Amino acid sequence: MERTRTTEVGQHVGQRARVAGWLQSLRKMGGITFLVIRDGWGIVQAVTEADAELGPLQDDIGIESVIAVEGTVVREAQAPGGYELHELSVEVITPVMEPPPVTINKRKLTASAGTILDHAAVTNRHAARRAVLRLGTGVMSGFRQTLTERGFTEIQTPKIVASATESGANVFKLDYFGRPAYLAQSPQFYKQMMVGVFERVFEVGPVFRAEPHDTTRHLNEYVSLDVEFGFIENHFTVMALLRDVIAGILETLNAHYQAALSLLKVELPAVPGEIPHIFFPEAQELILRRHGIDVRGEPDLSPQDERWLGEWAQQEFGSDFLYVTGYPMGKRPFYTYADPDHPGFSNSFDLIFRGTELVTGGQRLHRYADYIAALEQAHLPIEPFAEYLAAFRFGMPPEGGFAIGLERLLMQLTGAQNIKLVTLFPRDLNRLTP
């Protein structure tokens, strides 16, 4: 008999259907046995009062065994999904004879983060883990769709690179046939070069940061959603696109990921047609006025500053999102475009979401001579950048872009307390397995 997905048994009410998947739970109550079968899409309940119908499940076969259950589909409002199977015939495909190392069939995963991650191959099967990981797929899908509709080309750039020069420290070093090489901290240089080729590009891929911090907000390998495009006016063009990308991601989640959202009790934010923005020094003035703390002249915003600004955006504009524009040049990388009207400030921005920085982006230099001057000012050599610089030497329009950290976005959307728990198999200072 053809297999039916658990999420589609409702299409066969009154008929026989065969589902296959993992035995998520088996409970006996007052002579009635309730089985929950989980497959790649969802769960369905199977119920019987006749032990004989359980067939091989009467032995010591445990949960997470892979089984197939044939039964008659019955509408049942109380059952998960609204349907259940009766008059069962059970087949055991792969028996499991021992309990999983972590209980994964309760509503919450109660183990410590370390234990959950040590056993990720099994704990990723838990409903809440599956939901959050699936949202990650939704984010990638919404990201790609929004950009493809706007004429962007998806690229895949190399992750092994010759020089550790983008930001100097915090790169992983490797042995490349006897020569030193590094893991890319970001596709920044490559996506910029590709603006000269396809004009509008994006990439979804791993980036590597050798930051020796072990916190609930750090990953040493994560998925970066990168965008870069030409023929912009200034950083406001980039901010307008980012607004559309965030809105597109949220629309995709809203349209296709309701099951995961509702299981995780995620309330998706509304994205204003235009996200409010505030100029960096004015944000500092605002903090002084509202909170009496003088952070004027500081080169960056503190987490507390961001929370205050987030509160203000919520009160003033009813917005979960706020752009802070014009961060001081000193704190931005050498390729940042200076604000022509405000010396010392830049055509860059951070997107603050619910009081925490979510995305960084901005306009980049696009004239070759400006790059030469910027490298000189940063006391950086020109030679390691020669091929990167060639993209500008031979014609580049005004351009800019941004990068969204997939896991950080997931963390903030779902309200997770630990970024590692929204990651399939995280890598941190102490964790290289599984």
Add this chain to the structure above:
Amino acid sequence: MERTRTTEVGQHVGQRARVAGWLQSLRKMGGITFLVIRDGWGIVQAVTEADAELGPLQDDIGIESVIAVEGTVVREAQAPGGYELHELSVEVITPVMEPPPVTINKRKLTASAGTILDHAAVTNRHAARRAVLRLGTGVMSGFRQTLTERGFTEIQTPKIVASATESGANVFKLDYFGRPAYLAQSPQFYKQMMVGVFERVFEVGPVFRAEPHDTTRHLNEYVSLDVEFGFIENHFTVMALLRDVIAGILETLNAHYQAALSLLKVELPAVPGEIPHIFFPEAQELILRRHGIDVRGEPDLSPQDERWLGEWAQQEFGSDFLYVTGYPMGKRPFYTYADPDHPGFSNSFDLIFRGTELVTGGQRLHRYADYIAALEQAHLPIEPFAEYLAAFRFGMPPEGGFAIGLERLLMQLTGAQNIKLVTLFPRDLNRLTP
């Protein structure tokens, strides 16, 4: 004035339109000046007899300068794309004052492969390079769409891994906070673990092979299109899916990438509803019969064997594709599922396309006890695989999958002679830049 894409000027015949992009060429013939402007989507020609209309282009401003040209759109069958711009007004956005290091505006890139790749930031702008790179985007897009339609979940697995154990040699080693770590040769173990979570998964991502070969067929970093799924019958279930994936990729290219295909003169192959297949020892018998060469008992097929088999599939079935099934166990990795009916042979396959191996795949072991036995037989320790094995210890259905090398597929589709020339920024034994 709003910018129009070069590929959309035909929608404005008789009206003024403004295009912006790179000055691909500037020719003067008999008092007439022809400009070709290239943007992210295509090219358009602008023509004038009045030098005054060229404005700043009358100076020493060279090709690849970024310019904007406003003009009246005129239908002109001779022009590329069928339209051109007249009565011009030209603006120079970013001037280029020196010729590019490689001529990129002729029909062919005539430089050596080494020179082309040394200057990839510029040579990637050449029409044929752009076309082949864009086909890569099309392959990824068709791959994702085909699988998403079939209920597969896209995943991103870690690229820094703790053990070099999948195939032992040929891994890049790196320093992970003082501990040894490795770059993933494939997402094999992770995609298998994820079958326990989402049942059907795929991944598009980089893989790393430290093979010290410098040939036109080797890359040390490439993009792997990986698939793995559960509840299969045997390797024939996997082969049926791979057939649909290849067909889906080709349909995507056919539907959305005609410009690139026709520029590269690519004739897309037809995929039979069912790809013919031949059992490994029978393929060897066939070679003996047809060519008088006795390769029976050899553990693998040689490139010559594959060419002969490709010819046979073409003659016998009119098919560019052929599955060879059942490769001897000795040449396949430890997780390969043995053919229950033919001792020594496996439930694995290669897909041969036009006489060259394109994809490898098969059924994997799914029972924990089988893994323990297989590792023992391969004289491999169990401990480094503990978390991978947990996925099988706690319930896995019969499963299998395959991996397609993006660049190899592009190379074979386009008939390229060097795999590096179908790669954005290739990495090989001697090349780490750009």
